[in-house]
Amino acid sequence: MPEVFILDRITVRPGRLGEYQVLLRERYLPLARARGMTLVGQWFTPPIELDDAPNDLVLLWSVPGPEGFWTMRRQARDPEITAWWAASDALTLGRERKFMLLGEVDA
Amino acid sequence: MRVVTMLHVEGELDQSRHAAIEHAVARAAGEVAGLRRSHLGRHYPGTVGGGQYTWDVLFDGRDPAALRQAPALLELVEEGALRLDTVAFERQHLSVPEPGIRDCVKRTLLLRVLPDTPPEAVERFERDMLGMPRYIDAIRNWAFSRADPELHPTPWTHVWEQEYRELRGLQEDYMLSPYHWGLVDGWYDPESPQRIVDTNLAHVYCPAATTILGWEA
Numbered sequence: 426m427p428e429v430f431i432l433d434r435i436t437v438r439p440g441r442l443g444e445y446q447v448l449l450r451e452r453y454l455p456l457a458r459a460r461g462m463t464l465v466g467q468w469f470t471p472p473i474e475l476d477d478a479p480n481d482l483v484l485l486w487s488v489p490g491p492e493g494f495w496t497m498r499r500q501a502r503d504p505e506i507t508a509w510w511a512a513s514d515a516l517t518l519g520r521e522r523k524f525m526l527l528g529e530v531d532a
Numbered sequence: 533m534r535v536v537t538m539l540h541v542e543g544e545l546d547q548s549r550h551a552a553i554e555h556a557v558a559r560a561a562g563e564v565a566g567l568r569r570s571h572l573g574r575h576y577p578g579t580v581g582g583g584q585y586t587w588d589v590l591f592d593g594r595d596p597a598a599l600r601q602a603p604a605l606l607e608l609v610e611e612g613a614l615r616l617d618t619v620a621f622e623r624q625h626l627s628v629p630e631p632g633i634r635d636c637v638k639r640t641l642l643l644r645v646l647p648d649t650p651p652e653a654v655e656r657f658e659r660d661m662l663g664m665p666r667y668i669d670a671i672r673n674w675a676f677s678r679a680d681p682e683l684h685p686t687p688w689t690h691v692w693e694q695e696y697r698e699l700r701g702l703q704e705d706y707m708l709s710p711y712h713w714g715l716v717d718g719w720y721d722p723e724s725p726q727r728i729v730d731t732n733l734a735h736v737y738c739p740a741a742t743t744i745l746g747w748e749a
Contacts (some may be wrong), residue, residue: 507722519725520725525714
């Protein structure tokens with residue numbers, strides 16, 4: 426089955442981008458990896474941390490197919506994950522999560 | 533109206549207890565005036581949150597509580613052997629393109645949209661749910677309804693019912709469809725900021741010899 430990609434776009438409060446990335450690395454990344462998620466790439470924009478306006482952090486994850494999606498999803502009620510997103514909300518202004526398959530533009 | 537009841541049986545369920553429960557429901561169906569159609573389905577393994585049986589009823593009476601108060605069932609409830617979880621609703625979205633379906637799988641999902649969810653979000657959620665049969669061919673017959681707490685008190689807000697020709701239709705076609713995991717599931721996923729549905733669900737499925745959703749078609 427085709428690889429499933431997960432795109433997180435997280436709008437981080439002004440001046441908190443560095444702190445947020447440390448917390449993400451220490452708290453969420455191990456939980457994500459334990460559920461079969463691979464961090465494919467990570468970016469932030471505007472490409473300099475701002476102290477008077479938000480930055481967007483963009484994370485691209487992958488899981489091995491729809492079965493991998495459900496493996497990840499079945500563990501989403503883990504209290505540690507709930508606690509992580511509650512902590513995350515305190516440092517962010519909003520976020521979205523999208524699920525994707527590989528496109529066919531560049532065959 | 534339609535009345536759907538999940539039967540939660542307390543304690544061990546051996547064959548004699550199965551027989552006793554099934555006999556009690558059959559008797560209850562005969563005791564309630566206005567009951568037009570009745571089907572009791574024993575759940576397949578793997579169901580979650582809905583007990584051991586689904587009791588589907590098409591009811592012409594006024595008060596669906598009469599089903600729960602049928603003497604044959606009341607006895608089991610009062611002695612603590614059985615807990616009933618009932619939703620009632622009038623027909624809303626229903627599609628039965630395969631009324632002759634045989635030996636099928638009837639799946640019921642009871643869900644609760646979280647309080648204070650903006651009405652626009654509920655409408656978008658309902659629109660996405662209603663799109664599922666267009667993208668998942670294995671869903672042969674289906675109904676999507678808002679539970680009516682005035683007909684019968686319930687914490688559930690919606691009832692999503694489908695009929696499949698075989699279990700594989702539910703477990704593979706439905707679960708692995710990108711429309712499901714890639715679009716609809718965000719409404720349910722506790723990690724998704726889009727989520728509006730309580731994580732406690734009743735997700736159950738049982739065999740049915742003939743259509744249940746076709747009763748009203």
